[in-house]
Amino acid sequence: MERQNLAAMLSAHGVRPTQQRIAVFDYLLTHHTHPSADTIYNALSREYPVFSRTTIYNSLNTLLEAGLIRAVTITPEEQRFDGNTSDHGHFRCLSCGEIFDFEVDPAVIRSFCPSGFREEQSNLFFTGRCPRCLPPRH
Amino acid sequence: MERQNLAAMLSAHGVRPTQQRIAVFDYLLTHHTHPSADTIYNALSREYPVFSRTTIYNSLNTLLEAGLIRAVTITPEEQRFDGNTSDHGHFRCLSCGEIFDFEVDPAVIRSFCPSGFREEQSNLFFTGRCPRCLPPRH
DNA sequence: GTTCCTGCAAAAGCTTTGCAGAAGA
DNA sequence: TCTTCTGCAAAGCTTTTGCAGGAAC
Secondary structure (H helix, E strand, O other), X not given: OOHHHHHHHHHHOOOOOOHHHHHXXXXXXXXXXXXXXXXXXXXXXXXXXXXXXXXXXXXXXXXXXXXXXXXXXOOOOOOEEEOXXXXXXXXXXXXXXXXXXXXXXXXXXXXXXXXXXXXXXXXXEEEEEOHHHOOOOO | XXXXXXXXXXXXXXXXXXXXXXHHHHHHHHOOOOOEHHHHHHHHHHHOOOOOHHHHHHHHXXXXXXXOXXXXXXXXXXXXXXXXXXXXXXXXXXXXXXXXXXXXOHHHHHOOOOOOOEEEEEEEEEEEEOHHHXXXXX
């Protein structure tokens, strides 16, 4: 997406479109790898000479509050982030550590929510082995 | 459960039944509050005079490896633990922070796992407001 | 010009590690 | 007795905070 469009999206959500926020948002929309703050930091510091860790955290928290990105609480070590804010499932491979997306019908998932509770976000995720890490079948 | 039975369970899983491990395991089986390591530490230090944080972490990791307890990766701040190792869903209230259990059919949840992936653990959890924190209906 | 943001340094909080003494088999 | 575990101190990591300079409007 054009940087100008990204800036417009931020403005539309009441977020001042600074260079840094646009870069973080752009990274999350382009890379569907559920990166950690550190991964984003390493990638962006290569591109931009000065880009502090603090700013990554500031930008991520601002984008989270605006609802433009999502936090993925799957890995115990660190928080992961996702530019895809639509409801979808996650699969984490215990061998290679990669996190995969898969489609789920949000209405079906929500139907499991116990009565009396007001659901705001639903999460379905599996851990196991991905096809690449499984031994080939005979 | 009797301490002797707890010790037998640990032994059966190849875990040497020390006083500390029995106490941690007992706590998780008795309290269904998905406590953090710190919560367990605070509770047990009141009961036992000497009980270090390191030992809590050591015991939890040992019990995890033995499959006697489960880690609940729901809160971004800290790891939570659960003495209930059967498949079940979680609901985290954004107001009071409490984590509730609810029943789900493991087979139904597993059916959402994408083909080609080998599922080892399935997790379904919601965030939102619990009945106590919701405004009363008219 | 005023407000809000960036980024450095420092700190805070959770978890792990190294190692000497102690407990379990 | 020999192995394994405990627990203190210290360190490692992720994330947050305070604050001065700078960018955005």
